Amino acid sequence: MQRTDFSAMACSIARTLDVIGEPWSPLVLRDVWVGLNRFDQLQADLGISRKVLTERLNHLVDQGVLERRPYDRRPRYEYVLTEKGTELVDLLMVMAGWGDKWLAGEAGPPVLYRHHACGEISGVDLRCTHCGESMHANDVDVLPGPGVTTS
């Protein structure tokens, strides 16, 4: 969709946006995650144009985020998350956490997450992979890495 090609930028944020950087893709992934795996289910739930849904699904399959698999001898297909796609859902949980905090208002969060390990209704917290302490935007320095050149 975007006219500008983000995938060529030397920035992992821009490259990720090339995969899910328009508003329907994250919602498609969310729906697939919660068990809406078929074209018509997705179309009905999201209210998205069939044309655009086709484009999004093809793009997500091309990117290796979803897998298209037949579930019948008739030409019927369903979409499931790959490992790459499942890890994108982590991003959606963080997104949902921000929306819960800043946008949900009086009514409270529309969806809750129960953590298997402890059984509690909970949310995600960002921690350093190295020391395990809290790690947020203000807790880091940004440095150039090995893949910094555009070529």
Place this chain on the structure above:
Amino acid sequence: MQRTDFSAMACSIARTLDVIGEPWSPLVLRDVWVGLNRFDQLQADLGISRKVLTERLNHLVDQGVLERRPYDRRPRYEYVLTEKGTELVDLLMVMAGWGDKWLAGEAGPPVLYRHHACGEISGVDLRCTHCGESMHANDVDVLPGPGVTTS
């Protein structure tokens, strides 16, 4: 930009997408975060159309994610992250982590993060706010919450 109004959906992901759900906004936030605070700096760094940049900045200010403040007696302004915006940058770090893992390829990540607390080059890890254990997409049940109705 989007013709569909995501803000009305009873979904914190959709609502968040109404704030940063098109590809330029996250990149604008990233740039502001690393110290590119002025209109022409952003325009030059991103290569974005001036018209679109104006729209994005206004939207982000309206949403309370950025603050527009004068820095001169002449009509000169710079954009800074609010607390709400800074917490969105957390989301960008998760996004960058996914891109680093799945899209960076041979060259490696273009940007590294050094954690103030431990001084190490590191990344973010998602953990349960309740028990502190790892918490990813496959580690949770999704349940309806109090704000589930659309009204």
Place this chain on the structure above:
DNA sequence: GTCACAGAGTCCCCTGAAGGAACTCAAGAA
């Protein structure tokens, strides 16, 4: 006092993506 300048936009035109509705196609069911 006038001129050039720089930052921060605004305006205009063109292209192409999003929305919406109707149409197609394959294969099993009645």
Place this chain on the structure above:
DNA sequence: TTCTTGAGTTCCTTCAGGGGACTCTGTGAC
């Protein structure tokens, strides 16, 4: 044989994105 269902295609209209030129406002130089 016709009906139905899932999974798309096709076509048309409208509006957002890209690009470049233009504007506006104070300042400092001459």
